[in-house]
Amino acid sequence: MLSISVSQCRTSTCMDVSQQQFNRCREESIQDTQQQSIVPDDLLIALKFVFGSCALQALDLVDHHSVTCLSSPSGRKAFQVIGGSGRLYTCFASCHYCPCPAFAYSVLRRNDGLLCKHLLAIYLCEAVGGTLQESVSDQQMSALLSGTAAP
């Protein structure tokens, strides 16, 4: 015999607040004379307030065009970020995961932050249109997603 009960467990979602900031980035960033997107100062302050020092590190990655969107013939997508050390990190398109040590320690273990700088850089690049594009084969995409691709 089975008895069923439902207990509702609500946890706060700070990503709702963060998503508002990304939407503002997309809407309020302007093009300068060199066709580069500029984020208004008040929005930068808001990002710093929400994400702390991670925001500055992520913006630095954005400035260095460190985020690439990989696409394969099947339609599958993933993001690849060049970290400060030059190492490549493969992140997913629809949920938060990064193989970097900061994500493992600060996000997963200590629950100190929502994102690492690589994931935040992805959001910001997508918001301001700064993501590079690259095509890979389906097999290469599978290797990248599983973490078994050669570094």
Place this chain on the structure above:
Amino acid sequence: MTDILTLVFRTFTSQTDGSEELTGPPTSPATCSALLVGDAGLSRSVLLLAAVTAASEVGVRVVFFTQTRIQSLPPCLQKRKILFSYPRTMEELLQQVARLHEPTNTSPAPPSLIVVDGLEGFLCERGAGLAGFHPGEQSVQAAHLSALLCDSAAFLTRVLRSRSPGADPCRVVASFQSPGDGGRAGGEASAADPTLEVLDRYFRVRCTLDRAGSYEAAAGGLHEVWDIYLSGTGMADASDTT
């Protein structure tokens, strides 16, 4: 995923007097991923029932990952709609899940249900050889696999809806038994397990299977009585939208 689980429980539950009709939240992105925790044997049975229900009642393709080979299958089981895969290691499991997007796995139809039986068996291995991981870090392995499962389901959902606009989303269900699980009260199972906390980030619904030891069950002469608890952020989000 809770829609399929609700269908399973409704089908295989003995309704007693005064019990309410079993209803679950409607299918939504919030309820598409579910994690079964508790007794390993019962979890495996529920996963198999979910796979069979999805293939026969709902009529969708299922891919079932497990380390333990299925010895025998009921004659009525629609084998063509359920693909059983037996990865031996975490690395093999990651590779097989990562390949779900390839045309060989999405033709003629992509899977609509991904099942992973016994996550703990895959996570107990060292993470050697996986790029970017700290060796032996179960939480990181759990996060990688869970994120890959959810991302794969999101992709397969887009494929399903591109072929049939009203199609239901691709669902994910997995089972996990914490060390020392068993004998705990429902809802409190393995609350301090860091790996389970990581899994809760990605699996929006937790289905806790707990062996009930109630006086009523003993008095009723029932041999097996189980309590099932549905919890998680997915349940709250789903109820908000109804």
